[in-house]
Amino acid sequence: MTTNIQLQYHTQWGENIQLRIGKRRIPMEYSFGGLWQIMLNGRDIHNGDYFTFEVVREGKVVEREWRVHRFNSPSAQKNIIVRSQWKGRPANSAFYASAFSDVIFRRPDGASFRHPRKEAPGLGNVCIRIPAPEVRSSESVGLVGSGRELGDWKKVHLLSDATFPWWVISLDITEPMEYKFVIVDSKTLEIKLWEEGPNHFFAEVPPQDTQLVIADIQPTFPTRPWRGAGIAVPVFSLRSEESFGVGEFNDIKHLVDWAVKTGQSVVQLLPINDTTMTHTWQDSYPYNAVSSFALHPQFIHLPAAGVKEDAAYKARKEELEALPAIDYEAVNAAKLELMKSLYKGAKGKKALESPEYRAFVKSNEDWLLPYAVFSVLRDQHGSPDFEKWGKMAVYSARKVAAFAQENAAEVGFYCYLQFVLDAQLREAVQYAHLHGVALKGDLPIGVSRVSVDAWQHPELFHLDSQAGAPPDAFAEDGQNWGFPTYNWERMAQDNYAWWRARMSKMSQYFDAFRIDHILGFFRIWEIPSQYKSGLMGHFNPALPYSGDELRAQGFRPGEGEGTDVLFVEDPREKDHWHPRI
Template structure:
């Protein structure tokens, strides 16, 4: 069987189109005419599909290649077909790529019942991508002429491979046609294609099958917008939880989200953070594993813990607390889990489901379990201080797991149930039409399984942080090692892809914490606390000769040496405050300022963009999760440009505007590809912020709410509602609000105490205790009919979720 593929693509002089067949064979295409290229090859009549892609080359070097390979599933019956002709188009990363994420294809626009198309022979197949068809809609083709019903008959397309749509027809005369969106129930038109009709002039000859893939539909659509809630799992409170939120509680939260017309639930990191066994482990961004889940989120009765008198009494006592008692909750849960393991561990470990979990996860699970045993045995997670296995060795760790099997098995047993409970909760949320958004921390702990198992992937002699700014004169030092991107690139970023692959088992979307870190990171030498002595990595430092040529001493306070390139130097951040700078004359100060400004604000823009483009596309293409970047603060111009090119959603916070000239952001001007929010886990709630700076509040009241007179002292419910309505009406694709701010609009539901109690984290305090819990149960929230109806109406009236 002959396959002929044509592509319309206009090249530059010297460029040639090539076609890749599968992963290996590459063939040069033939230029036919007027920008049309052709390639042909033979395939067996039994072929079920063909996979190919295009790339542009010059002098044997690949200049451009497509976003992804093309795959065409062939009809089950090709009897009598001797030739397949495919009219195709070049695949750039489409503007609608966010809608290709599993958040939309598997949840929000999920097709619950596929449109069945009768399998019949034909000589014409339409095949194209359209991911924005709502779940209550179907696509169809209408055509002119008696054979096609003179535009009154609709030929339904199959969504069996959604977001791809297909239709097989048998045509014997030229066809004038157009696509139309129909109501799924009534099959009446909702939306016709814009623009002129398509016209198929040449009917396929006998024995030929024509596949048209280069005619995507042209619909005018109102962009979909949705709403959601942000809350850490540990902050959930239900009648069944045990002093801390649990994965099972997500099901009740999903019930509430669906009831109020919300589409997304956003969580903080949920990985295991157990290092010391104290409350300092409550920090969710300091995980001991980027794969393992935190045992505190287990619902114990589903593991086999009997809900006896002791359990019920403990549950009542812990649930009565206003905040999480991290140490006691985790101590009691661990004790009860160990007792359950003694009772049913052997039965669980021998089950087929557990064995399948072990096979799929042992590459990270066994090292994690060994790490936990060694941490507890040595009394520290600092593996460099361990008596044995302070350096990871695969064979020795495998032998250790055999020798200490009961202890290792316990940690694997806990992870099995965590995985099971979380997946069941996520599946329930999907059934309710609610997507789950996770959080990807920018750093990893230097006392983690990852640093122990893959030390070459990290710069363990360095610390990540942030340069000084208006909020921190000394800069920030987060303590995390920086990434050795050169080493990571050697295996195609396998660690990152594995990490994202694990996340995608649970999440439909993810927040990229500090996305600027994929462009560059502020790196501080190990042993130094102050961010003033840091430098950008990667960077383009100056050579010693270049500095001397400008009239400066590279060994002065004005510069810091590059730790990896001897004889190269970075201008020191804030160096205008040093004695060496103050000793310069005015001419040399001006010379240094020019060098300084060029280094920090111009020199790296293209370099950092190129650096990010080496990593981000490969990582984004390895997952179907919707990517959302945390891009707050002062960032280089290359960051928003790159995010727009890759269709990564930005984060918009009204009190943290992107423009340095503005005091507040205007929700009405936010870009569509964005997540707008009233705050984050690192900020105070709306009510708390209102009371922090009276002068700022007055300006906000006048300029953004157009209030008259003095601003109220407190952020009354009507004020909160007005702010939320502004955000609901924003063009942003997603509006995700902390639960504290949703409830602030109603006096009967909002927290009755000090609004500062609702704050989750205070970034200025590196030893903050992460313990906030919602002040009512999820059962109570679900019963607040008046509030829920009001909130649901607000969301629907804004056009979100429709």
């Protein structure tokens, strides 16, 4: 089998096009009129492979596509010609996000390019593939056209949505044809929308034993505005008849039902990460997490975990539910007590021996074991401040592994707790998706200086500084949030691995994110850790004055006490000073 991949692309002088398949980069040949092509054999590319085009100038890649292409063609054909289009970012790129393709515009069986439906390959001599992400769940894309094979504009030929938002159709073509794409009602096939502009014209009938793949034609449907409504809530507020004194992951299902009834399609949740530091009500602030990856134990639904709803359970539940406000300390203490009893019993042992538990631990090992050890050390020392933990104050993977082995039961409990929480949240997410409701997560800009993240990766944070906000009409003293600032230069060295892992974990649960204080990714108000007042901060990044420069102008940096100074010294560049604002 041979495959001829073609691309219509007008390069600038000195530029070339290369085809990338996995890690391989293969130069393409220029033909004429902006046509680039390459001939591959069966060893070079296989069904299901992903490929992309790159623009190269002087040996360097200067432009890449927005999305990859997928090679998908039946092996019965001896020769395949793929006519591709360069995939730049389209104006409607937002509709390719999972919030739309997998949820709001979800196909009836959930098929999408992220979760493709398995179908027998079309054996026609012409395969057409188009993107159409704005097609609603009750609609499909069809093709109508001229000629005997297409039914002389009287028949709708449905395209497959197996890799939505890309639609595919395989046809046997023996004569030239004109055609248009249409949007139809999936049940009645009634045409709801015709493509605008002139007809597409197909004049070339493929030779025998050849399949022509026309990929990524951009249909010209009229603009279809989408308007959606949603609600933002903290999970702890979703108290229901089933919950145990506080809103739980299980209660998200009730909120989804309400959202569907009221015509809403998005539910935004406040941060759901574990904030347990002192086991008191002071831990209730959701933006000061002890881990950027672990879920908060308070959101566990005890009966679903296996806790028996006996008389004692019902009495305690009734007592907590009767309170006018959430008793944070009582709820969390009771839940941990009941979960520890479950963990020590037969149900806990059965869960720990399950292949699902082993798979969870393996796929989350980078953060799970450090978090579990951190939690045990916090409980043992009565403080999350790891600087007070003696020989465990400085993190090392070797010491953590040894501690986990010596305290296997205690460490195992926190791993087990996260396993149960993960399963319950995934169940709620699946329920929301099946009902066409997207979940939006909240990503705080700050990380606590006494968190697992700061203990495990201190090099990624400026622990000598604090994030905040400058003074304004609402806060004359400025704001000091207490979070360490990020060491972006160090993070760049491993291609922001910590951020990528954090976003990847959140993506397991959420279809979209609200990024708290997104401006902090570009510049942050940074206050040296020895000060409490936000007045003593400066913007980072910023260019400080050197001490010599200031002294030459008659200033005396470093003089004064407390906040009665003109300049604040840069915490990482000695004798360099930022002016007070």
